[in-house]
Amino acid sequence: MxxxxxxxxxxxxxxxxxxxxxxxxxxxxxxxxxxxxxxxxxxxxxxxxxxxxxxxxxxxxxxxxxxxxxxxxxDLTLFRNRAFTVGSVVAVIGILAFLGACFATSMWLGPVQHQGPLRVAVPFLLLQGPAFRLIPVVSRLLHRVAPTWLLTSGFVLMSVGCLLCTRLDVTDAGLSAFVVPDLLIGVGFALCVSSVTAVALDSVPPQLAGMASATTNMLRDLSFALGPAVVGAVALSKAGTAFSSNLDGAGLPPDHLGAARGIAAEGGPIAVNSLPPGAPGSAAHDLALDALGSGFSNAF
Structure with a gap:
C-alpha cells in the first residue's frame, strides 16, 4: 500500500x-x-x-x-486552515441535525403519540433507506462534482425537510405527513455523509490526509452521540415550560390538577401524556400532548 x-x-x-x-x-x-x-x-x-x-x-x-x-x-494547526475548520463545524452541526431529526421522529411517533413499533419504523425507511441506495452513486459523483456542492445540496434538502417537520400536527396519527420531509432529510444525508470527508481531505496537505480523515470521522461520531442529547434537551425543556404555563389556567378538577403537577415535576409532560384514562392527572393529557408537540416542533 x-x-x-x-x-x-x-x-x-x-x-x-x-x-x-x-x-x-x-x-x-x-x-x-x-x-x-x-x-x-x-x-x-x-x-x-x-x-x-x-x-x-x-x-x-x-x-x-x-x-x-x-x-x-x-495536529491542532489544522484548524488554521479555514476550509478544514469550516468543514469540521459543518460536519458536527449537519450530522447532529440528521440524528436529531431521527430521534425527534421516533419520540414523536413513540412516547408522544404511542404508535406501534412497526408504524414507528416506517418513516425510518425514508430517513435511512436513501443512504444505502445513493452513497455508491455519490462516491462516483465526487469524481465529477465538487464535494462542496454535494455537501451544500444535502444540507439544503435536510433543512427543508426539518422545516416541513415543524408543521406536523401532533394530534394527527397518520404517517403520510412524514413522507416528503423524511425523504428530503434522507436524501440530504446521503449526499452529505461522504462529502464531509471529501471536503476535509481536499483542504489539507497529502501527508495530513489520514489525520484529517480520522478527525472528521471522530467529529461525525461525536455528533451522532450529541444529536439525541441536544434535541431531547431542547424538546423536553420547551415542552415542560409550555405545560407548566398552561396547566393553571386549564380549569382541571383539583385532584387532577395536583396529580398532574406532581407527575410533571417528576417525569415531565411525557409522563403525564402516558397516564391511562381515569388515572389521577390524566385529565391533563391533552395539555401534555400539545406541549410535547410544541417542544418537538421547536427541536425540528
Missing amino acids: TRMFPALRARPGRELDIPGQITFAIGLVLVLYAAVEGPESGWTTLPVILSSGIGLCFLVGFAVVELGAKSPIF
Whole structure:
C-alpha cells in the first residue's frame, strides 16, 4: 500500500502520543456522559456538573499536550486552515441535525403519540433507506462534482425537510405527513455523509490526509452521540415550560390538577401524556400532548 501511495507512509520518528490519547479519551467520555445524562437527571445535578467540568478540563489539557507533543495524535494547526475548520463545524452541526431529526421522529411517533413499533419504523425507511441506495452513486459523483456542492445540496434538502417537520400536527396519527420531509432529510444525508470527508481531505496537505480523515470521522461520531442529547434537551425543556404555563389556567378538577403537577415535576409532560384514562392527572393529557408537540416542533 505504501509503495502505491507514498504520501500515506508514516513520517520518520513518528511515536505514539500516549498523553494525548489518555487526556482526550477521558475528557470526551466525561463530556458525552454529561450531555446524555443532563436532559434526564437535570443539568444542575452534581454528577452532571462534575462530569462536564472535569471533562472540559481534560480536553483543555489535551490541547495543551498536543501543542507541545513531538508526534501529536491531532495536529491542532489544522484548524488554521479555514476550509478544514469550516468543514469540521459543518460536519458536527449537519450530522447532529440528521440524528436529531431521527430521534425527534421516533419520540414523536413513540412516547408522544404511542404508535406501534412497526408504524414507528416506517418513516425510518425514508430517513435511512436513501443512504444505502445513493452513497455508491455519490462516491462516483465526487469524481465529477465538487464535494462542496454535494455537501451544500444535502444540507439544503435536510433543512427543508426539518422545516416541513415543524408543521406536523401532533394530534394527527397518520404517517403520510412524514413522507416528503423524511425523504428530503434522507436524501440530504446521503449526499452529505461522504462529502464531509471529501471536503476535509481536499483542504489539507497529502501527508495530513489520514489525520484529517480520522478527525472528521471522530467529529461525525461525536455528533451522532450529541444529536439525541441536544434535541431531547431542547424538546423536553420547551415542552415542560409550555405545560407548566398552561396547566393553571386549564380549569382541571383539583385532584387532577395536583396529580398532574406532581407527575410533571417528576417525569415531565411525557409522563403525564402516558397516564391511562381515569388515572389521577390524566385529565391533563391533552395539555401534555400539545406541549410535547410544541417542544418537538421547536427541536425540528
